[in-house]
Amino acid sequence: MRKIKDNGYQNMELLRFTTAGSVDDGKSTLIGRLLYDSKAIFQDQYESIKISSFNSGCDHVNLALLTDGLRAEREQGITIDVAYRYFATPKRKFIIADTPGHLQYTKNMVTGASTANLAVILVDSRKGVIEQTKRHIFIASLLGIPHLVICVNKMDLVDYSQSVFEKIKNDLKAFASKLDIQDIHFIPICALHGDNVVDKSKNMLWYKGSTLMYLLETIHIGSDLNMVDCRFPVQYVIRPQSEEYPDYRGYAGRIAGGVYKPGDEVMVLPSGFTTKIKAIEGPEGTIKEAFAPMSATIRLEDELDVCRGDMIVRENNVPEISQDFDVMICWMSNDKLEINGKYIIKHTTREAKCIVKNVLYKIDINTLHRIKNDKDVGINDIARISLRTTHPFFFDKYKLNRITGSVILIDEANNNTVGAGMII
């Protein structure tokens, strides 16, 4: 037991990150490098992709084959969907949401980014800052990813030039200052040879910063969640109605923000009734406090009528309550968004219908300009829209809380998820 603890396998943090890059920026090579150097690629996997690479006429081991597992992807040599990869070092466990660089990149990157703490964005040193890089940074900022790491790749092809790196860095810093980005890092790398990925580069002694792996392992993510505003969307009501627990009534859910303790005065929305927390049970039994992102069961002092979709909050810190709000929507369906169209809307554990009242503007994701007269929102478009829901929603701005600030729209006719929205 002690041995395992010393190896650091027990108490690690989880870091979820997403990767974005244009075609041929070396994203697969970089991921392969991270997985390979952290020994997350197994011998049988490596042998299997080695054979596949050879069969498809490749002269090197194509690490993209590790994630391109679907038959169609292998046949066409393309990546068609977000793939999830896992690796761990003694310090942290990592989940990578690897998003394809070309096909439907907006839809896929938004999906991958929605759960990420960090985004790794690749830039080809030879090409410098291109439109696609700006799009990636814009989407990362739109999705509220707290940390951004720009990897300037293929430094070997520009003679490891410091001035090339500095120019890209300055250009992107200027661009990023227009966006809402809290934390941005720049690393010159060569993924193919491993420079500054896991080990410090001997070719770029002018670079004094950390390697990508060191940054991933040490970047502070403890304060990424909102621990101030208490938000507990009720997900499920537990009522055993058994001999042993005849009157037990527990409100189960995952804490979306803040810290809850027994004895806390709380308010239940939408009823507005106030009461106190009697007890909290977490996965490990009765607990003294519960905080985001824990799943917990809250019991209240008074018998109130509380059901799925309600929210338990603090009386002096309530979310916004309204049937009307604006969202930035990323459209994900081949059927265009319909003004005055009705959709199903999901928000926390609440589901209702909504009507799209208006498209306020579309965003040109290359220039970031707002296009006011274009109301034609199709797949991969991003637009600000006004919604009205059938019931009041309890929400926060997405900037303040990514869980209570996000919605999805569903097409009533075919049940497909057609839009991802961030409440403004």
Place this chain on the structure above:
Amino acid sequence: MQAYNLNHIRELESESIFVMREVAAQFERPVLLFSGGKDSIVMTHIALKSFSPARIPFPLLHIDTGHNFPETIKFRDSLIERINAQLIVGYVQESIDSGRAKEETGPNASRNVIQTVTLLDTIEKYGFDAAIGGGRRDEEKSRAKERVFSHRDFFGQWDPRNQRPELWNLYNGRKKDGEHFRVFPLSNWTEMDVWQYVLMENIEMPSLYFSHTRECVNRKGVLLAKSDYIELMEGEKWEEMRVRFRTIGDMSCTGATLSDAETVEEIILEVAAAINTERGSRADDKRSETSMEDRKKEGYF
């Protein structure tokens, strides 16, 4: 300010509990697919926690190929009794007897593929609208793109090219009559996470996972245990070895690994040092490069 941190296992646990409760809330008739392997045991453990102190609000379903390790059935029955859950068993033999499924023949014959027939028939018979499975994305490449809430059409089929986008923790379980969902609460767990959790929670596991002496045959690098379902081919012989199983499926296609790991701690150290994936010992995955995807499209687990 005090630091509030969950370690990675507890975060994964909370995420899985959230998914379990979401299933109970969004579906009319869910069912938990129980194979007797470590992932389904961990899943059952998490289901218990998700609804405690109430019972698990849905039954467990075991698709019995008739080719199980005897230890699996014994373990299953004692677990079901202990947790007071409802167990439904679908028998592949019945599908064969009724002519719904055709048994493979030959030395590598396995009931792995045809159990899909029994699974889909059982889902239809009971009208289950969500089947919770223990699949993990790190297991196999076609699983890497599987959703947590994965839609199945009227024929139980999976369309990997047209999956619904899945964002934040907003799971879309809406469907039409006759369609169902497969839900994977352990999507983000790795083999290592599962064993660490087993250690942390002191979860009882079948003896097959721990090192023991057993007669096996080495068939193209896969160590198959001696049973009525394996016929020796020319030049093969039974040999006694110290083995354990990293995954448990049918006796006809689950390979053992040479191991001296007798405790969960030793297994964790072994997994940390492993150079092959756990499914590297599964003969059913080795039939072709996309054999898992092909089976999954048809409605496999």
